[in-house]
Amino acid sequence: MxxxxxxxxxxxxxxxxxxxxxxxxxxxxxxxxxxxxxxxxxxxxxxxxxxxxxxxxxxxxxxxxxxxxxxxxxxxxxxxxxxxxxxxxxxxxxxxxxxxxxxxxxxxxxxxxxxxxxxxxxxxxxxxxxxxxxxxxxxxxxxxxxxxxxxxxxxxxxxxxxxxxxxxxxxxSLDFTLALTFIALVVPAIKDRASLGAALAAGLVAVALFNLPLKSGLLAASLIGILVGLLLEGKS
Amino acid sequence: MIIWLTIIAAGILTYATRLSFILFYGQIRMPSLMERALRFVPPVVLTAIFFPELLLNDGNLFLSFGNARLLAGMLAIVVAWRTKNVVYTIVIGMLALWILQFFFS
Known part of the structure; x- marks a missing residue:
């Protein structure tokens, strides 16, 4: 039973x-x-x-x-x-x-x-x-x-x-697979103007601030990117 | 030693993120601004990491047709956009880099 x-x-x-x-x-x-x-x-x-x-x-x-x-x-x-x-x-x-x-x-x-x-x-x-x-x-x-x-x-x-x-x-140059993997993850995730603007802003700020100590440019770029995304989203 | 401490801390942090709402369902709520902001986190962080890989060489801007990583990366962006396939993007981008490096060297 x-x-x-x-x-x-x-x-x-x-x-x-x-x-x-x-x-x-x-x-x-x-x-x-x-x-x-x-x-x-x-x-x-x-x-x-x-x-x-x-x-x-x-x-x-x-x-x-x-x-x-x-x-x-x-x-x-x-x-x-x-x-x-x-x-x-x-x-x-x-x-x-x-x-x-x-x-x-x-x-x-x-x-x-x-x-x-x-x-x-x-x-x-x-x-x-x-x-x-x-x-x-x-x-x-x-x-x-x-x-x-x-x-x-x-x-x-x-x-x-x-x-x-x-x-x-x-x-x-297998370290390049990192950049390629991120491209493969990011590009399909960009579906509107806000996410495109956010990603572009973050990428460009990261390049501009790359030589800051402790990789702190990455943090600044991320925050600016998110801000740009929120602003663009608010507009549309 | 520091590498092990970092790995364990990163593991705890990642696990806590995954467990958060499952364990405290109904007791915690995500602020709506944070929920809106979270959507941008993956594209923003990942782009902030890969842009310098394509555009910089030893910390200096490298905008040139001689920049194999930039050209291969741009091709990979097109492949990712058209196919939405992780494997195609990595394989084609890598092959492009090798071919370009072969011609540029």
Whole structure:
């Protein structure tokens, strides 16, 4: 009786879990090279292999790891490095706010685990799933499946990049993949005049103030960019 | 040692950001100005980081057809705009940089 009951409860949950994995798989086409390039880059700028892998496990946020590794390579002060990671990852507060209503009835331990897995890619497929029809009581299994798929892929692909990293010479200019990755993330996100103006203002100020000490030009450029965006948005 | 402390602090900071609204749902509210401003954070920060990579060389402005990073970056912007594909953008941008560097050297 007990076994039968738990079978009935577990089976849909298991389906949800596997559906989450399957929904996440196509995204791995982008994640695998991204993870490998991160590993290669981290090693090429002088981050120790164990620290580079630890960043994937502890920070677990690709673009911020890219920048952070780059800043380690430039021997930027730790507080600036930390600030930069914090700013780049601020968008996760938006994801957190957006998905929070669906997670309220879960036990706290589930919230702690799912928050750790709340990446761009897992959020993207899970929020769509939450907004569709279905049994909301088991949809956290879908989130778990997609999140763990991304986590595993990210750890393995960064490990592969770290392993290859030492054999890649500096003349390959692989540090340029950072700029290219950011172009790939920024350009499609620019959908209106306000975000275009904000990005251009930030970029130009960052160039103008590049030689300020402690990379403080980055902070000034970000604040000016956001201000320009808000002003342009207010006008339209 | 400092690298490890930075990584752990960055991990805690990132995790706290992700956990914030999930854990304190209904108890905290995002000010509407902050919500509006947050939308601009990713494009602004990422552009502020990659613009100097394209336009500067050793901290000096390098506006020239001899600047392989600027040309490859501009091509990558077009590719990103047309395809919205991360892999295409990185691969084509990287190939362009290698070809240009080969001709310029």
């Amino acid at each position: 007990h076994a039968n009951k738990s079978y009935q409860v577990l089976h849909p949950a298991r389906n949800e879990f596997f559906s989450g994995i399957i929904a996440e798989l196509p995204l791995m086409v982008g994640v695998i090279p991204f993870g490998m390039i991160y590993g290669i880059l981290a090693i090429s700028v002088g981050v120790p292999a164990n620290a580079a892998q630890a960043m994937s496990a502890i920070i677990f946020a690709g673009s911020s790891q890219f920048v952070s590794a780059q800043l380690f390579g430039l021997s930027v002060p730790a507080i600036i490095n930390l600030f930069t990671v914090g700013v780049i990852n601020l968008r996760h507060a938006l994801y957190s706010a957006s998905i929070a209503p669906y997670l309220q009835k879960l036990p706290t331990r589930w919230k702690w685990v799912l928050a750790y897995l709340l990446t761009d890619e897992a959020y993207a497929v899970s929020i769509i799933h939450y907004q569709q029809e279905g049994d909301d009581r088991i949809k956290h299994w879908f989130f778990l499946g997609s999140g763990l798929t991304l986590w595993t892929t990210w750890q393995l692909s960064t490990a592969a990049g770290i392993y290859l990293g030492a054999s890649v010479p500096a003349s390959w």
